[in-house]
Amino acid sequence: MRLLSTAAALAAGALISACATMGAEAPAPADFDAARLSEHARVLSDDSFQGRGIGTPGEAMTVRYLTEQYAAAGFQPGGENGSWTQDVTLNRFTASNVRASFEVGGDTVPLTQGQQIVVSTRLPGRHVMLTDAPLVFAGYGITAPERNWDDFKDVDVRGKVIVVLVNDADFEEPELNTFNGRAMTYYGRWTYKYEEAARRGAAGVIIVHENAPASYGWATVTNSWSGPQFDIVRQNAAAERVPVESWIQRDVAVELFRKAGLDFDALKTQARSRDFRPVALPGATFSGMFDVATTQITTQNVLARLPGATRPDETILYTAHWDHIGVGEPDANGDAIFNGAVDNATGTAALLELARIWAAGPRPERSIVMISFTAEESGLLGSEYYAANPVWPLETTVAGFNMDAMNVYGRVENLGVVGHGQSELDERLAAAAARQGRNIEPDANPAAGSYFRSDHFPLAKRGVPMAYAEGSGDFRDPPVEPREAARDEYGAKRYHQADDEWSADWDLAGQIEDMEVALWIGRDLANSRDWPGWKPGSEFGPARAGSAAARD
Ligand SMILES: [Zn+2]
Numbered sequence: 051m052r053l054l055s056t057a058a059a060l061a062a063g064a065l066i067s068a069c070a071t072m073g074a075e076a077p078a079p080a081d082f083d084a085a086r087l088s089e090h091a092r093v094l095s096d097d098s099f100q101g102r103g104i105g106t107p108g109e110a111m112t113v114r115y116l117t118e119q120y121a122a123a124g125f126q127p128g129g130e131n132g133s134w135t136q137d138v139t140l141n142r143f144t145a146s147n148v149r150a151s152f153e154v155g156g157d158t159v160p161l162t163q164g165q166q167i168v169v170s171t172r173l174p175g176r177h178v179m180l181t182d183a184p185l186v187f188a189g190y191g192i193t194a195p196e197r198n199w200d201d202f203k204d205v206d207v208r209g210k211v212i213v214v215l216v217n218d219a220d221f222e223e224p225e226l227n228t229f230n231g232r233a234m235t236y237y238g239r240w241t242y243k244y245e246e247a248a249r250r251g252a253a254g255v256i257i258v259h260e261n262a263p264a265s266y267g268w269a270t271v272t273n274s275w276s277g278p279q280f281d282i283v284r285q286n287a288a289a290e291r292v293p294v295e296s297w298i299q300r301d302v303a304v305e306l307f308r309k310a311g312l313d314f315d316a317l318k319t320q321a322r323s324r325d326f327r328p329v330a331l332p333g334a335t336f337s338g339m340f341d342v343a344t345t346q347i348t349t350q351n352v353l354a355r356l357p358g359a360t361r362p363d364e365t366i367l368y369t370a371h372w373d374h375i376g377v378g379e380p381d382a383n384g385d386a387i388f389n390g391a392v393d394n395a396t397g398t399a400a401l402l403e404l405a406r407i408w409a410a411g412p413r414p415e416r417s418i419v420m421i422s423f424t425a426e427e428s429g430l431l432g433s434e435y436y437a438a439n440p441v442w443p444l445e446t447t448v449a450g451f452n453m454d455a456m457n458v459y460g461r462v463e464n465l466g467v468v469g470h471g472q473s474e475l476d477e478r479l480a481a482a483a484a485r486q487g488r489n490i491e492p493d494a495n496p497a498a499g500s501y502f503r504s505d506h507f508p509l510a511k512r513g514v515p516m517a518y519a520e521g522s523g524d525f526r527d528p529p530v531e532p533r534e535a536a537r538d539e540y541g542a543k544r545y546h547q548a549d550d551e552w553s554a555d556w557d558l559a560g561q562i563e564d565m566e567v568a569l570w571i572g573r574d575l576a577n578s579r580d581w582p583g584w585k586p587g588s589e590f591g592p593a594r595a596g597s598a599a600a601r602d
Contacts, residue, residue, distance in 0.1 A: 452518045
């Protein structure tokens with residue numbers, strides 16, 4: 051298979067977008083250089099970088115390359131203490147010797163790790179022991195003041211183990227439309243359930259797994275939670291993490307409730323009501339004990355900055371994770387290096403090329419900060435660490451653009467917007483895409499919660515409007531079939547596998563269109579006094595509102 055040569059495709063693309071914008075407010079040509087983009091991605095995904103695993107020699111090579119390239123582009127160090135980096139120390143938790151059981155109606159119900167239950171923790175310590183902790187069914191485990199919703203009411207769950215449902219009430223009954231119908235809100239994610247329980251001082255959380263609302267099967271739960279868990283090092287971990295994080299299979303929950311004299315399905319229906327109150331499981335307790343091995347690794351975010359000319363304290367962000375999976379099990383060809391060329395050498399390359407274009411143009415009024423995040427593949431931890439310990443204040447971070455696994459197969463008809471409907475960046479994205487003759491395509495499967503699964507999310511959660519938009523839909527340039535075949539093959543055979551490799555045949559015209567969108571909107575924002583906000587009803591609005599005084 052052979053795609054159009056990159057240079058030819060780029061020339062054709064540039065011509066078409068120039069025509070499409072004539073007469074309108076034509077933005078200055080960006081002059082993104084496809085050859086530079088391709089070369090960055092080639093270098094970063096070379097076998098010598100060993101799949102860019104965190105805490106490996108591949109990390110040191112990546113950090114050095116990014117630092118050199120940001121400097122060559124004309125950016126300044128944007129990290130801690132005038133350096134190019136921010137240290138991210140991660141805890142790695144491995145649970146072993148798990149013993150868990152329910153005591154209900156005088157019976158002991160043993161629970162086997164990986165079968166009826168998975169138990170883990172992200173709280174530093176050597177041993178977890180919960181004995182006869184009372185069990186309380188807390189519905190969806192959600193407190194959402196802006197939606198006038200509180201599953202906990204005045205019930206104190208300190209020291210108790212709460213049993214909660216995955217997703218939110220609208221999943222079963224979208225017409226309620228309390229949580230945006232079928233589009234999952236952050237309240238539906240398992241991460242939220244654990245965080246809210248920690249805020250309330252619960253001793254543990256048991257999430258009842260059900261295939262449809264989780265959007266994945268029990269095997270995904272056991273694969274993800276039976277191995278080591280990572281977390282950033284937290285100053286007050288006990289306030290943010292519960293000692294026991296667990297999931298159980300639905301059948302186990304139904305039986306537990308029955309033995310306690312309760313009807314799981316009836317309670318699940320009650321949980322869809324605003325009036326729901328937590329229900330203690332009469333005479334039922336949970337016991338769990340396991341050993342925890344906690345080790346630390348230090349990895350690095352790379353930050354580069356172009357200070358603004360007149361309002362340097364106000365920041366426009368561009369983000370992309372540099373890390374990938376590293377070296378894994380050899381595939382059928384004996385290749386064990388997960389090169390991560392598309393995921394995410396492409397986005398990492400995009401930031402370097404964006405830096406070059408920003409620095410070459412007129413100095414913006416506000417500052418531009420590029421962050422190459424670490425540890426995305428371990429659970430968005432580089433971005434979580436930055437968002438919890440920002441080098442540049444979040445309250446005066448105007449907006450950000452995240453890039454992850456970009457389109458290398460040519461120009462497409464649409465701009466897919468993950469999390470469409472959340473922020474006022476939507477209208478800017480639509481206008482920029484229209485200049486390219488493209489339409490906006492909202493999230494294809496919003497109920498799966500994609501908005502909560504990449505690096506923009508830890509920032510959004512703390513109120514920073516973040517865009518995550520990448521090309522989608524049919525290809526615009528012939529020949530279409532080999533492009534579709536290449537894109538499909540990536541999803542089936544290359545994504546998170548050793549074959550995610552660089553190719554000289556990539557057509558980067560589509561990636562460049564997506565970068566143009568982020569550049570144009572960034573330029574408008576960087577030379578304005580605008581503060582795009584969250585739309586009414588977005589769960590991220592309240593976090594932003596709390597710092598409004600900083601944006602006068
Ligand atoms: Zn990625």
